[in-house]
Amino acid sequence: MNADLPWLQAPLADALARARSHALLVQGPAGVGQLELAVKLAQSWLCESAAPSQPACxxxxxxxxxxxxxxxxxxxxxxxxxxxxxxxxxxxxxxEPDTKAGKAKPSREIKVEAVRNLLSFAQATSARGKAKVVVIFPAEALNGVAANALLKTLEEPAGLLRFVLASHDSAGLLPTIRSRCQPLPLSLPDTADALAWLQAKGVKEAAGLLAATGGRPQQALAWAEAGLSDAAWQALPKRVARGEVAALSELAPPRAIDALQRLCHDLVRRSHGQPGQFFATASLPVPKRARPLLAWDAELRRAARHADHPLNASLWIEALVAQAQAAVAASMRGA
Incomplete structure (x- = not known):
């Protein structure tokens, strides 16, 4: 199993040492290894050689x-x-997912049928005589019915059953789910560790991409593997301000929304005299007014709710760029 995320060694050791509940909730920003940590915990609990508080052998x-x-x-x-x-x-x-014509698009929710199948596993006796472990990721993907179906087993697990729920939006979980789990926070890794890992993966301009993702190394790697360079990222503010649809046309709608939200965030910062967080400060204009940007941010948040299901992706991207161009232009005008 791949587990080459060096910044997880300390959180793993800490979790194994202080876990007191049968259910843990690994929570933190996306792109830093919540799933990998959850799976390494599961392997360690099932290991037949390591001591209970030690990582898997x-x-x-x-x-x-x-x-x-x-x-x-x-x-x-x-x-x-x-x-x-x-x-x-x-x-x-x-x-491999079935992509035959007419087949329903794979769901991004965890549905109640999957939880019911899981409960059958949970009620069976351990095959190897140790714990039984369930990892759920991302836990916020449990829809309401599925989450409620899980509650009783999460509260009163049979035998040696243990759970690790991993989430990058724990606020999206039912309070009754959160209350049954011991929280295990996972923060952004040290920049030096993240850069060393990215460089070992062959990522060029790693520092720029790491900053662009807000310090999330797994996301930076995914962007690099998708062909995004730091130069292209830094050019995005000016291209959007000019209304260039091609600046976003190769991105899937969710990623286009994400890029625009980062740009909007940094422009608001610049309007208050602060440096950019996701873009180099030199790549950003200095808006005179924040109000048009705040209105644009609200529009982007509404659009994000439908980003996975646009009726026509290319037209949708075109509309997003036009909206962005108008917001940036309005922010540059005096009061």
């Missing part, structure tokens, strides 16, 4: 079963849309 029969994705006492619950890419990133076996 990676050598015992249990660890070998875990690495092959065939451990009978482990379940990984993911939304359909994330299942294959998440398992691939972990080095676990996965099935």
């Amino acid at each position: 990676n050598q015992c029969p249990s660890c070998k079963l875990f690495a092959s994705g065939t451990h009978p006492d482990f379940q990984l619950l993911l939304p359909e849309a994330l299942d294959a890419p998440a398992r691939e990133s972990l080095g676990l076996p996965f099935e």
Whole structure:
């Protein structure tokens, strides 16, 4: 199993040492390894050689079963849309999604049917005589019915059942789910560690991409693998201000929204005399008014709710760029 995220070593050791609940909630910003930490916790709890407070040995029969994705006492619950890419990133076996015409688009929610299947696993006896572990990611993807179906088992697990819920939006979880879990915060990694990891992965201009993602190394790697360079990122503010649709045309709608939200955030900062957070300060104009930018931010948040299902993606991107150009222009005009 892939687990080459060096900044997770300390949080893993801390979690193994202080975990007192049968259910942990790993929570923090996206792109820093919540899923990887959750899975390493599960492997460590199932390891048959390491001491209870020590990381998995990676050598015992249990660890070998875990690495092959065939451990009978482990379940990984993911939304359909994330299942294959998440398992691939972990080095676990996965099935290619069925993309035949007419087939429904894979869901980004965890539905009640999946939770009911999980409950059958939860009620069975441990195959190897140790714990049984369930990892749910992202936990906020549990829809309301699925979350309620999980509550009783989460509160009163059978036998040695343990849960790790991993989330980058724990506020989106039902309070009754959060209250049944011991929180395990995961913060942004040290910049030096993140840069060293990105450079080892062959990422050029790693510092610029790491800043662009707000310090999230996994997201920076994904952007680099998608072909985004730091130069292209720094050119985005001026291209959007000129109304260049091509600046965003190669991005999927959710990523286009994300890029515009980062740009809007930095322009608001510049309007108050602050440096950019996601863009180099020199790449940003200095708006005279923040009000048009705040109105634009509200529009972007509304658009984000429908980013996965635009009726016509290309027209939608065109409209987003036109909206961005108008907001930036309005912010540059005096009161």
